[in-house]
Amino acid sequence: MGLLVDGKWHDTWYDTKSTGGAFKRSAAQFRNWLTADGSAGPSGKGGFNAETDRYHLYVSLACPWAHRTLIFRELKGLNKHVSVSVVHPDMLDKGWTFETDDHGATGDTLHGLGFAHQIYTKADPTYSGRVTVPILWDKKQQTIVSNESSEIIRMFNSAFYGITGNADDYWPEQMRDEIEEVNARIYSNVNNGVYKSGFATSQQAYDAAVDPLFETLDWLEDRLASNRYLMGDRLTEADWRLFTTLIRFDPVYHLHFKCNRRRLIDYPNLWAYTRELYQWPGVASTVNIHHIVRHYHYSHESINPHRIIPTNPILDYMEPHGRGQRPAA
Missing domain, CATH: 3.40.30.10 (Glutaredoxin)
Known part of the structure; x- marks a missing residue:
């Protein structure tokens, strides 16, 4: 970089x-x-x-x-x-x-x-x-x-x-303040939190990043126990902003970025939620696990100096998610 x-x-x-x-x-x-x-x-x-x-x-x-x-x-x-x-x-x-x-x-x-x-x-x-x-x-x-x-x-x-003519709205005006609040915590502690953990070059910096990461994942697990999506029954941009980190968590961030207190699959609600979003029409075609795994492990020489590409867990993103009927956006 x-x-x-x-x-x-x-x-x-x-x-x-x-x-x-x-x-x-x-x-x-x-x-x-x-x-x-x-x-x-x-x-x-x-x-x-x-x-x-x-x-x-x-x-x-x-x-x-x-x-x-x-x-x-x-x-x-x-x-x-x-x-x-x-x-x-x-x-x-x-x-x-x-x-x-x-x-x-x-x-x-x-x-x-x-x-x-x-x-x-x-x-x-x-x-x-x-x-x-x-x-x-x-x-x-x-x-x-x-x-x-x-x-x-x-x-x-x-x-x-x-x-x-596509009127699906993932940034509804009446929900924006609440979405922004959720986005802010997820960005700092999860989206960017995995990078702050993985790119840290001191124990203090790593500890300062990895603890809020898992505190926030715990908070998200609890939130999704009573909510279909982050904002309730309506799918919003907050869900998609989180999804792109979750889909990379077990294949890359857990091992490569030392975010290994728990795996995504250890969170029943988050794991089912990730599978549901993956199965949303058109979304699976945007996910390329080969590129994801190859990029991180081969590009980050300071973390993986020998550029060894690991054997990763086999995850079934098409497994039924059991999270209810799909609503309109």
């Missing part, structure tokens, strides 16, 4: 020495909004109105943040409207690449470039910062709309309604 400095690529890992061994995630820098009429969103500038075949999504099948956007592309019926390129699962000295020698890696089907960092410098030749996915690209303005997954899924949730 390198970075660009004034448009030049540097193979530099995260600096944990200055933070006492703690992993600190960088904030996304492209924060424009795709909207139905092109009006400006909460941040950035306007001019990005919803149109068929105007936008292109760059993703990794291994990355939980990019995975969110693929799920919303499926849920909202955007496959014919937003095209996609998939990077190779190995992220080494050049960062994310567009090599195609792995099942599911497509290459850069839009520009034919070799590396994801070239997408950033195509948008801004002097860009400085981490090169992350997802990347939402505007073919018309030839620039990056956004590289912030939590905002891209909200764009996908609402911007294309006039084109697709």
Whole structure:
């Protein structure tokens, strides 16, 4: 995971020495909004109105943040409207690449470039910062709309309604305050918590991350004992934001990131809930366990210096989940 400095690529890992061994995630820098009429969103500038075949999504099948956007592309019926390129699962000295020698890696089907960092410098030749996915690209303005997954899924949730007629709403206005509260705890302690545990380089930093992680998983297990979904009977973005971490937990985070107090399958409600979301129409096609396992174990040399890919547990995500009838979104 390198970075660009004034448009030049540097193979530099995260600096944990200055933070006492703690992993600190960088904030996304492209924060424009795709909207139905092109009006400006909460941040950035306007001019990005919803149109068929105007936008292109760059993703990794291994990355939980990019995975969110693929799920919303499926849920909202955007496959014919937003095209996609998939990077190779190995992220080494050049960062994310567009090599195609792995099942599911497509290459850069839009520009034919070799590396994801070239997408950033195509948008801004002097860009400085981490090169992350997802990347939402505007073919018309030839620039990056956004590289912030939590905002891209909200764009996908609402911007294309006039084109697709898909009225499923995973960000209902009357529930937003409560969703944000749940999202905040899950992001800090679970979504990012697994990374804070796995990338810690001191015992103190690891302990400070892993304890809140499992306290929050315990809280989620209890919440799902009396709620079908995180917000009750209605499926919302909070569920999908959590799902992309849960689906990776036993195959990767439990072993590779030392999140091994318990496995996901040791939580009856969370495990059944994960299976239900996996079985939701269109979602299973967005999950590539091979890319997930390969990426983490092969790319993180500081954690797995010999790049040995482990034999993983065989998990049946299609096992009946027993969580009741499926409601409308």
